[in-house]
Amino acid sequence: xAGVMQNPRHLVRRRGQEARLRxxxxxxxxxxxWYRQLPEEGLKFMVYLQKENIIDESGMPKERFSAxxxxxxxxxxxxxxxxxxxxxxxxxxxxxxxxxGVSNExxxxxxxxxxxx
Amino acid sequence: xxSVAQPEDQVNxxxxxxxxxxxxxxxxxxxxxxxxxxxxxxxxxxxxxxxxGDNLVKGSYGFEAEFNKSQTSFHxxxxxxxxSDSALYFCAVRGTGFQKLVFGTGTRLLVxx
Numbered sequence: 441x442a443g444v445m446q447n448p449r450h451l452v453r454r455r456g457q458e459a460r461l462r463x464x465x466x467x468x469x470x471x472x473x474w475y476r477q478l479p480e481e482g483l484k485f486m487v488y489l490q491k492e493n494i495i496d497e498s499g500m501p502k503e504r505f506s507a508x509x510x511x512x513x514x515x516x517x518x519x520x521x522x523x524x525x526x527x528x529x530x531x532x533x534x535x536x537x538x539x540x541g542v543s544n545e546x547x548x549x550x551x552x553x554x555x556x557x
Numbered sequence: 558x559x560s561v562a563q564p565e566d567q568v569n570x571x572x573x574x575x576x577x578x579x580x581x582x583x584x585x586x587x588x589x590x591x592x593x594x595x596x597x598x599x600x601x602x603x604x605x606x607x608x609x610g611d612n613l614v615k616g617s618y619g620f621e622a623e624f625n626k627s628q629t630s631f632h633x634x635x636x637x638x639x640x641s642d643s644a645l646y647f648c649a650v651r652g653t654g655f656q657k658l659v660f661g662t663g664t665r666l667l668v669x670x
Binding site for chain 2: 495
């Protein structure tokens with residue numbers, strides 16, 4: 441069973457360009473989470489998605505950032521008109537659907553390191 | 558609001574000695590607590606979790622953690638440290654009714670030979 445897959449692993453963009461980050465969850469997992477890690481900091485929650493639905497986007501910046509998890513294919517985190525402050529490691533995690541009262545751990549991908557020049 | 562505090566930026570320990578990495582939390586309702594480890598340029602690896610039941614939780618690679626409700630703590634421990642344990646350790650909490658994890662700022666563990 442392959443783990444959470446993310447691509448690309450490294451992405452370089454110039455200011456003003458668009459960045460598209462992809463995440464394929466583990467087989468059987470229907471919950472996807474995106475986190476951002478700035479240098480020397482912990483992970484900050486961005487968005488939680490299930491298939492075709494955004495469940496919690498309380499950590500997403502209001503502008504330029506969007507996420508989707510279509511019925512078919514990977515989850516996509518899109519950053520439009522990137523700025524230098526967007527440079528960070530972006531991690532995707534997935535978890536299986538859980539029964540009420542059961543908290544499943546999240547399994548993390550290797551991350552995409554975005555550098556904005 | 559949920560929050561996690563890891564009061565130590567770095568913990569130094571000699572190989573073979575016991576180690577403790579501290580974590581305290583704040584959450585409404587019952588907490589779900591997790592420890593993850595991150596090696597350089599890698600994603601996070603799950604170590605262990607506390608959901609309910611026994612306050613002492615055993616996890617991967619010989620790690621364990623003790624849940625203390627009165628002190629709102631969930632310290633990570635290992636009886637005998639290895640050099641290969643050197644990494645960045647994150648404590649995380651998830652409150653009842655929430656799916657997102659709230660992470661601490663991380664503690665760098667350095668085990669010297």
